[in-house]
Amino acid sequence: MISLVGTGLVMITLRDLFHTLWHPTRHGGLSRLVMTTLWRLARRLRARRRVVGLAGPLAMVTVAGMWAATVVLGWAVIHWPHMPGAFTFSPGSEAAQEPALLDSVHPSLVLVTTLELGDIAPGEGRLRLMSPLESLVGFALLTATVSWVPEIHPALIRRRVLAVRPAVLRGSDSVTQQIDCTAGALLLDGLATEVVRVRTDFTQYAEAYYFHDGEDRSSPAVMIDYVSTLARRGQVARRPEVRLAGDLLAGALKDLAAVLDRLFLHTGDTPAEVFAAYPADHGRTQP
Template sequence: MTWLSTLAGAALVLFILRDVFHTLWHPTRHGGLSRTVMRSVWRLSALRATRWRSAGIAGPMGMMTVVAVWALTVAVGWGLVYWPRMPEDFSYATGLDPAEHAGPVDALYVSLVTLATLGLGDIAPTSGWLRTLAPMEALVGFVLLSATVAWILGVYPALARRRALALRLSHVRRSPSSVRAIDSDGGAALLDGLASALSTITVDFLQYAESYYFYDGDENTSLPGQLGYASDLANRAASARHPDVRLSAAVLRTALDDLATVLDERFLRTGGTPEHVFSAYADDHRRSRGPGGPPPADGSGRS
């Protein structure tokens, strides 16, 4: 029983450390726990759309839930290591009856205190290898804290880049952007800039997949609401006379296709065309999509 509990506790701790590693430092589809929690919170927010998504708190709540699951699972794992060895391998402060403080709740308490690096000392390990193991748990607690800070510092700049691209597309959409205006050196430069920004956003979705589950309430800063226009712009520019514009349009189309591939493989799984993927992306974020997004009120987006 003792070694079974120890092995189970070690497996839980290693599972969480693996998930943290794949979520933050080596993003792949193998970091499944954080992705599953974020997806679950996102789906739950769809049931409470008027409160959670409109307020934009689905993403932050998902991150908070992931961190809580990480910390609680690690604490339970270490508690499973401590529990079979209580009270024999632990010292107790004066006034505490060891026989009354040797249950699973007490083991979890010791684990939480150690994980949080509080070091209260009312219950402390005395066995040699346990005295070495406890500081290791404190180090894991520090790693979780550092990982949480690194996660926040990574996700929110990625969200800022995504919203900046959406706003840039909104600016173009609301400006006179006829085929003649695009068919120029300036139009080629504009398309190149959009393609470069889309490449950055694609990398952000690969590096910080959790950023997908953040809702943007304003239409002008919502990428799901603007990608339809970007696709339409690439199609219109492909028929331009200027060779640089046609080249830039081809690069923009490739960037859009790459983004659609990442969105579909990692989140949507529609198996459809890029336009179909962008439509599904807009639907998942509660955004309507026409052939280029909602037209400007003054009609300046006519080709």
Template sequence: MDWLAPAAGVAIILFLLRDIFHTLGHPEGQGSLSRFVLSTIWRMSRLRVGRLARLTGPVALLSVIIVWGTLAVMGWALLYWPFVPTGFVYASGSSAGSSNHALDALYISMTTISTLGFGDIVPAPGWLRIITPLEALFGFALLTVTVSWVLQIYPALARRRALAIRLSLLCRTELHTRLGDANSVLLPGVLDLLSTNIIQARVDLSEYSETYYFRDDDPNTSLAATLPYAAELARIGATSSQSDMRLAANLLNCALEDFTGILKTRFPHCDANVSELLSAFAADHGNRPKS
């Protein structure tokens, strides 16, 4: 029966590696565990209002990292457990060998993965001398990838907020009332630039799905609140007598369709058309669409 604990430990470690790969390394991917943690925190956040709700994204991100670290410690602790205390050498005067063996295994795993290396418990000659350095390398790699993850997410959030502010400013200038100007040569370029920005937001949401769970309380910086205005611009521009305006409006509408396609397939939105999906997106983030 001594093989049960190591087998469970290996299974946990392999599952964790798979989840990390699908979350961080696979294009347009998200691990099942991280998705469960993120969506659970998101659902719980609906019970909160105000500033606490704005912390949903950072808290969800931190929760995923904590779950990863906890599972890693537990996985390697299960590997060590059957070999405590005979597979390790204890420092003179240490009482660890006479204490609870499960706690000793957990202690060894925690000190190894954190690369603290107190030296009071070291592996005896054998395969354990290979396993423990591997855990230390895993701990260092886990720290590196999680820091990289955070550094990749926040630039994507900044681009999303910049697009939201741009749409908010266009709404304040009442751009929709000027799209009927057949002599304008600048307005089609405005719609074309919006299409480019929305395409970038679509790529960011596809590659960094966790950005969906970051909520902006200010409607002027919330893409969920301002994006319906882009749909309104596309609808009005499509009726223009100017061919360039119609082309730019159709391109904007296609960009919105691609963006809402990600919402429909990757997140719990089952609405049929672009307008309904954008309204559901705004409602899910606690905002009213700008119009």
């Protein structure tokens, strides 16, 4: 029964890792709970913007550490009932004189990290067959954690591109007449594409939400309100292609607001109110 508890810990961790990194919805249970908790703690601290800027990277490091610690603990619990009789110890080792649980953590940590020190090794046939599996789980955990970081950065870049383009347009103070042309339709259509990409990124890489965007002009939380303004201007333009592009952008924004509210903000309000809560959650104010 004790070994089954350890097996359950390992399986829960692998499930959380799978749902966080590879499942189409990417909604890890434990990892999302850790990230949300750290985000809320960061919001409550002083020097808010500086602390919030560390929330995303710190959350990823904490989640990776949680996965590693839980896997090591799970395998240690699996070994515990079989310690020390089912294991062989190197000559002169005093490990067998330690508490059984402590002795179980050592081979678990060695096998998960694939170090294979050899001072404590499984001796029974069943445990000897499990040792390569434990090393394989440790190698998969290390590989998945290392590949997790490069997956996030493209999503952050796409999010900042969505913010910088409207920031440049806002500086030129585009009016309805200026976007009521073929170029305006292409502009609104391009913004709609970028909004859809960011919406998809929030679904696939939810942890990207907890990263700080630097200055206001590179933050979609700040600039999304102006994107909504451009969509409304496009919807009342004279040219049908501009109105179509405005409707497309407005629909993409509505979908983005629904994702933000469902996954992060939980306001249950209209898109306009969600986009007002978005910068507030990131410690920013709309211009």
